[in-house]
Amino acid sequence: MIALVTDSTACLTQAEARNWNVFLVPHTYRLDGNLYTETFEGENGAYVSVLRNSREKISLQASEEQFYHLFRSLKRNGMEVLCTVLSSRLSGAYSAAITAAKRVGEGIAVVDSQLTAGGLYLLISRIREEIDKKQMSLSEAAALCERLRGRxxxxxxxxxxxxxxxxxxxxxxxxxxxxxxxxxxxxxxxxxxxxxxxxxxxxxxxxxxxxxxxxxxxxxxxxxxxxxxxxxxxxxxxxxxxxxxxxxxxxxxxxxxxxxxxxxxxxxxxxxxx
Known part of the structure; x- marks a missing residue:
């Protein structure tokens, strides 16, 4: 089975992630010294008012260790992993995932989505649909991801x-x-x-x-x-x-x-x- 891994900018609901076998690596952010963790769509609390009233606004990308521990856990549970996160030109999360995948070894593929937000959501949902429909291998799924992002x-x-x-x-x-x-x-x-x-x-x-x-x-x-x-x-x-x-x-x-x-x-x- 291929598990999908993405980041919290993909605007997935928790139900969608559960149904599509998608695992979320969250980013964090700091507002006026208080640290928050971004999570699933509709579960981020009253962030709009807090963000609007904050002077200090800093985002912190998902770390290599977060990817490493998730990849290792999924692999131990018998799954292969296809990871695609927000564009490498917008964040260092892709580089962190690449490094983590090398530490874990075989069975992990990381693809630069070149997207974020709703675009990343559409990519993840389409990949899941095609993997399940065509019973793809991990290498086939990674190649599909690279093709789909252009659409x-x-x-x-x-x-x-x-x-x-x-x-x-x-x-x-x-x-x-x-x-x-x-x-x-x-x-x-x-x-x-x-x-x-x-x-x-x-x-x-x-x-x-x-x-x-x-x-x-x-x-x-x-x-x-x-x-x-x-x-x-x-x-x-x-x-x-x-x-x-x-x-x-x-x-x-x-x-x-x-x-x-x-x-x-x-x-x-x-x-x-x-």
Whole structure:
């Protein structure tokens, strides 16, 4: 049996993880000196208000030891492991998992998802489905993961670039991109790095620019939000009408990603048809 391992930015519910045989390695974060552990979707408590009212905001990536102990435990229980975590260009979690896998030995495959958030969720759920349907070997599952990630995209808007610049995760985004005259940056995750796709003024323009990034042959969508659920529901409804997508999930942007992209972000992830 192949167990899947991912990190807590994947916005999985505990029920989904249990049903799909997925094991979560959590990131932690510190707000004004208090340490918190990010966990499953819907189980992070009142992090929105705590995060908004905190001055010190620091995220701490999942460690090599966390991956090592989980990999070793799963292997001792007779399972092979396919691990895919958020993009190596956004976090050191991938490197930590690679090092841990080498310590454990055979039976562990680690693949750079080049994704995060809803994109990572879509990747994990599709991998589980294909592994079970086709009874894949570990090497076949790892190769599938590398192919699937190219069919998945992530776009998001932020209120300003301050949090991203502070996190040093903006990749090739021009330093001049920012909030000017009420224009908000809209960004893409491409090959694991963040790039700019334009500026939008107001909610309508922002939602249209986000929607414009989504291919017409999309079959699944995840819309994510920070606190402003009503806006996210409205956006999801407009996408359903425009694209006739059979499945749209609504999820929160968790505390760790919120620290890095700032508050009031809106994101959409999609999976193209094969």
């Amino acid at each position: 998945i995209g992530v776009a998001f808007s932020v209120e300003h670039m301050d949090a991203l610049r502070k996190s040093r995760r903006i990749g090739v985004v021009r330093q001049s991109v920012g909030s000017i005259l009420n224009r908000r940056p809209v960004l893409l995750l491409r090959r694991g790095g963040i790039i700019s796709c334009g500026l939008a003024r107001g909610w309508q323009e922002k939602s249209e620019l986000l929607a414009a990034q989504i291919p017409h042959d999309t079959e699944r969508l995840v819309v994510q939000y920070y606190e402003k659920k009503k806006e996210a529901v409205q956006f999801a409804s407009s996408l359903k009408k425009k694209l006739c997508v059979p499945l749209i999930l609504l999820r929160e942007i968790g505390p760790v990603l919120s620290i890095h992209i700032g508050e009031d972000a809106l994101a959409v992830s999609w999976e193209e048809k094969e």
